Amino acid sequence: MFNIGRKVIFMDRVILVREIGKSFRTYKKEAGFLSTLKSVFRRDWVRKIALHNINFEVYKGEIFGILGPNGAGKSTLIKILTGILHPDKGFAKVLGYIPWKERKKLSQHIGIVFGQKSQLFWDLPAIDSFELFKEIYGIPADEYKGNLNSMVKLLDAKEIIKRPVRNLSLGERMKCELIVSLLHNPKIVFLDEPTIGLDILAKESIREFIRKIAERRKTTFILTTHDVGDVEELCERCIILDKGLQVYLGRIEDLKKYFGHKKILTIKSEDKIKIPKVKGLKVLKEERYKVRVEVDTKVVKIRTLLQKIFSPNIIDIEIENPDLEEVLKKIYRKGRKWERSGL
Amino acid sequence: MKRELKVLWRFFRIRLEEEMVYRLNFLLLLSSFVIHDLFGPVLTIVVYQVSKGFPGWSFWEALVLQASAIIVEELWFFFGSRVLFELERAIASGKFDFYLARPLSPLFLLFSSSCFPYGLFTLFVGIFILGYALPNLPITLISLLFYLLFLGSGFLFLLSLTILFSSISVFVVRNRPLRNAMFMLILYGKYPTNIFPKVFRIIFTFILPISLIAYFPAKAVLGKLFGVSSLIPFSISVLFFVISLLSWKVAIKRYSSAGG
Amino acid sequence: MGAFGIIKNLAKLRLAYKFEFFGSLIFSVLWVVLLAVIWKSVFFFSNLESIKGFTLQDLVFYYIIIQLIRFGTDVDISYRVEQLVRYGNFIPLLLKPLSFPAFCFLDDLSEKLVNIFLKIIPTFLVFVILFGLPPFTLSSFFFGIISSILAYLLMFLIDFMLSTLIFFTKSSHGILDFVQTGMHLIDGILFPLIFLPENVYSGLLYLPFPYLSYFPALVFLNKADFLQVLGFQLGWLLLFLPISFFLWKISLKRIEGVGI
Numbered sequence: 001m002f003n004i005g006r007k008v009i010f011m012d013r014v015i016l017v018r019e020i021g022k023s024f025r026t027y028k029k030e031a032g033f034l035s036t037l038k039s040v041f042r043r044d045w046v047r048k049i050a051l052h053n054i055n056f057e058v059y060k061g062e063i064f065g066i067l068g069p070n071g072a073g074k075s076t077l078i079k080i081l082t083g084i085l086h087p088d089k090g091f092a093k094v095l096g097y098i099p100w101k102e103r104k105k106l107s108q109h110i111g112i113v114f115g116q117k118s119q120l121f122w123d124l125p126a127i128d129s130f131e132l133f134k135e136i137y138g139i140p141a142d143e144y145k146g147n148l149n150s151m152v153k154l155l156d157a158k159e160i161i162k163r164p165v166r167n168l169s170l171g172e173r174m175k176c177e178l179i180v181s182l183l184h185n186p187k188i189v190f191l192d193e194p195t196i197g198l199d200i201l202a203k204e205s206i207r208e209f210i211r212k213i214a215e216r217r218k219t220t221f222i223l224t225t226h227d228v229g230d231v232e233e234l235c236e237r238c239i240i241l242d243k244g245l246q247v248y249l250g251r252i253e254d255l256k257k258y259f260g261h262k263k264i265l266t267i268k269s270e271d272k273i274k275i276p277k278v279k280g281l282k283v284l285k286e287e288r289y290k291v292r293v294e295v296d297t298k299v300v301k302i303r304t305l306l307q308k309i310f311s312p313n314i315i316d317i318e319i320e321n322p323d324l325e326e327v328l329k330k331i332y333r334k335g336r337k338w339e340r341s342g343l
Numbered sequence: 344m345k346r347e348l349k350v351l352w353r354f355f356r357i358r359l360e361e362e363m364v365y366r367l368n369f370l371l372l373l374s375s376f377v378i379h380d381l382f383g384p385v386l387t388i389v390v391y392q393v394s395k396g397f398p399g400w401s402f403w404e405a406l407v408l409q410a411s412a413i414i415v416e417e418l419w420f421f422f423g424s425r426v427l428f429e430l431e432r433a434i435a436s437g438k439f440d441f442y443l444a445r446p447l448s449p450l451f452l453l454f455s456s457s458c459f460p461y462g463l464f465t466l467f468v469g470i471f472i473l474g475y476a477l478p479n480l481p482i483t484l485i486s487l488l489f490y491l492l493f494l495g496s497g498f499l500f501l502l503s504l505t506i507l508f509s510s511i512s513v514f515v516v517r518n519r520p521l522r523n524a525m526f527m528l529i530l531y532g533k534y535p536t537n538i539f540p541k542v543f544r545i546i547f548t549f550i551l552p553i554s555l556i557a558y559f560p561a562k563a564v565l566g567k568l569f570g571v572s573s574l575i576p577f578s579i580s581v582l583f584f585v586i587s588l589l590s591w592k593v594a595i596k597r598y599s600s601a602g603g
Numbered sequence: 604m605g606a607f608g609i610i611k612n613l614a615k616l617r618l619a620y621k622f623e624f625f626g627s628l629i630f631s632v633l634w635v636v637l638l639a640v641i642w643k644s645v646f647f648f649s650n651l652e653s654i655k656g657f658t659l660q661d662l663v664f665y666y667i668i669i670q671l672i673r674f675g676t677d678v679d680i681s682y683r684v685e686q687l688v689r690y691g692n693f694i695p696l697l698l699k700p701l702s703f704p705a706f707c708f709l710d711d712l713s714e715k716l717v718n719i720f721l722k723i724i725p726t727f728l729v730f731v732i733l734f735g736l737p738p739f740t741l742s743s744f745f746f747g748i749i750s751s752i753l754a755y756l757l758m759f760l761i762d763f764m765l766s767t768l769i770f771f772t773k774s775s776h777g778i779l780d781f782v783q784t785g786m787h788l789i790d791g792i793l794f795p796l797i798f799l800p801e802n803v804y805s806g807l808l809y810l811p812f813p814y815l816s817y818f819p820a821l822v823f824l825n826k827a828d829f830l831q832v833l834g835f836q837l838g839w840l841l842l843f844l845p846i847s848f849f850l851w852k853i854s855l856k857r858i859e860g861v862g863i
Contacts, residue, residue: 083443086599107445119441128360135350379784534640539640
């Protein structure tokens with residue numbers, strides 16, 4: 001992995017986003033026959049700001065994360081970068097093209113995977129969809145074959161692609177979605193929630209695949225996700241959005257510096273659990289035989305804490321990283337400050 | 344162009360495969376489409392059994408009219424009839440965005456991905472009836488060529504109507520009324536335009552030219568349409584096509600602004 | 604929950620689709636208008652007063668009435684049967700103590716009752732505005748209603764018998780689409796059956812199809828002997844009832860035995 005920072009000017013920039021803003025008209029809808037009838041003649045609408053002053057750059061071969069809670073504007077941003085939507089204000093260039101103006105030309109060089117929505121034909125084996133995409137993207141036969149074979153090998157998907165897509169598990173299907181998005185050797189691939197709903201093994205193979213492709217082919221990946229694991233294992237840099245505002249842009253390492261030291265401990269016991277009063281410990285949920293606490297490992301080590309709680313009848317101890325929602329919540333509280341300071 | 348043809352061929356094979364999964368169902372469905380096609384010809388035959396028929400049309404000529412309607416409709420049945428339905432599904436599910444993120448025209452992808460293989464088979468009903476009726480009529484090579492031209496413009500009209508309705512569909516999403524309207528317009532176009540009152544004759548020829556579906560092709564093959572008078576309906580179909588393409592452009596622009 | 608309660612609930616569900624009636628109203632009106640235009644030009648061109656006992660006015664009212672009868676008698680329970688096939692012996696258990704055919708009947712009845720207010724009456728009013736009141740007499744109207752009710756029961760049985768085929772052929776509603784489309788070719792929707800050639804017409808009289816909408820329409824128009832029609836309808840009902848029963852029994856065995 002390369003070091004970004006002062007070496008910025010020597011890297012190939014593939015995406016440039018400046019002051020992008022986008023808002024929508026949403027219609028107020030109420031239930032009931034009378035209001036449905038009324039809506040035929042007059043509709044009340046409200047302007048909702050989806051994105052406000054977004055600025056960032058992405059470099060070749062990066063795996064760049066776009067994070068944020070639901071409704072943050074992630075999908076809107078992706079749609080603008082892929083040319084599906086055009087912004088109200090601002091400027092963007094993807095691979096030298098203005099996405100919403102040169103959409104067709106740009107499409108030839110980008111791939112997309114929208115996690116929940118499949119691009120494959122449901123009743124037929126994935127390979128049939130691949131052949132179709134080969135024609136749509138005009139991929140030369142030998143390039144297609146070579147590409148397909150190497151990816152199938154990487155994902156161990158030789159049998160999967162011959163089965164009807166509806167018979168595949170979610171993980172298997174996601175492998176096929178990834179293959180289809182990379183068949184034409186795009187320079188950038190936009191992934192919208194690629195690991196959602198997958199078990200840990202499937203997630204691992206998907207992540208490894210993305211890493212390898214980024215490494216070998218220098219393909220840039222733009223990844224939106226809720227999964228902390230995705231972010232930690234794949235992304236170097238990310239942007240965090242909340243309610244359309246840009247609240248963080250920078251390296252994951254730096255994010256971790258702020259919050260990575262907090263862990264969440266879930267303890268189950270046969271006895272009633274007594275929680276010691278310890279500095280750096282915050283109780284999140286307390287039940288008779290189960291407690292959930294947040295531990296600031298900078299203040300108190302987990303080892304120390306466990307010694308204080310130790311009871312002979314502990315059944316289970318679970319240690320988690322704070323989930324992204326928790327991390328984000330904290331960022332948002334700080335976020336207003338950053339936004340004001342023009343970061 | 345070559346890429347587009349290859350893509351259309353792929354979609355056709357995929358759709359055919361999907362339909363053929365249940366052989367019996369495929370045949371039954373195909374048969375019901377064939378029977379449906381026969382409604383017009385059967386009504387025509389009955390009309391000519393109990394009367395002198397349509398003013399200005401002999402029995403064989405009326406059959407040619409029916410056959411032409413079937414041919415044009417089935418061409419559209421194959422390529423275009425399912426577009427509105429697919430579009431509604433795509434927009435409602437959010438998958439319409441995929442169409443926009445490809446290196447080919449979204450309109451083309453929409454049409455070819457929704458091709459309906461049955462149309463190619465039912466086409467033969469029209470060809471069969473045509474083959475049955477034509478030998479009884481004085482046909483020249485020139486009129487046959489004109490016929491092909493007008494069948495094409497009839498098909499172009501149905502395509503244009505589909506594109507126009509698709510553009511409206513992008514705004515309203517639930518397009519069942521549009522599909523019904525399409526069905527009705529085709530139904531009215533299957534009968535000779537001259538039986539309608541004068542006002543409607545003008546509307547059906549110049550404003551909403553459903554007479555392109557069967558009336559003008561039949562007139563063409565019967566040698567009753569040549570020279571300057573043939574240019575008018577033809578240019579109307581081209582004009583309508585251009586208008587429909589413009590409306591689609593507007594619709595896409597609006598979609599990319601509002602997000603759908 | 605008695606039968607009435609079930610009907611009420613199902614009717615409530617139906618009412619959720621309040622606006623779909625508008626589409627079928629427009630469709631019916633446009634269909635009748637088209638046929639009126641066609642026959643008007645035919646009558647004028649051949650200078651006819653009547654065809655086989657039908658004046659132009661008779662003919663238009665015939666089409667109107669048969670449309671309205673269709674709203675009251677068109678049955679499609681195949682989707683319910685498909686559900687049964689998919690979920691196997693689950694459904695009959697859920698419906699206890701009601702039997703599945705009884706449930707289908709109540710379900711369809713609820714639709715018909717809703718149709719009376721949402722489709723039949725509004726459409727009838729529109730037709731009256733456009734064409735005037737059909738030539739009912741008190742007795743022909745009353746007898747027509749009875750005939751239509753019997754036609755509905757007949758239609759239900761036929762559809763039910765065909766639906767049981769779904770169990771045995773493991774197909775879906777393709778077979779019903781096929782049969783129903785075929786039926787519409789010869790059940791009087793397109794033209795009064797008497798317009799057909801002698802031998803074809805008399806052959807059809809041996810089948811149940813003319814009694815589904817054609818003869819009930821004639822009863823309304825005072826063009827058929829009510830008692831004769833009644834006799835035939837009851838005859839077919841008496842024939843189909845035990846057959847339906849039998850087919851259901853073997854289907855039930857099939858569901859319970861094989862578990863589908």
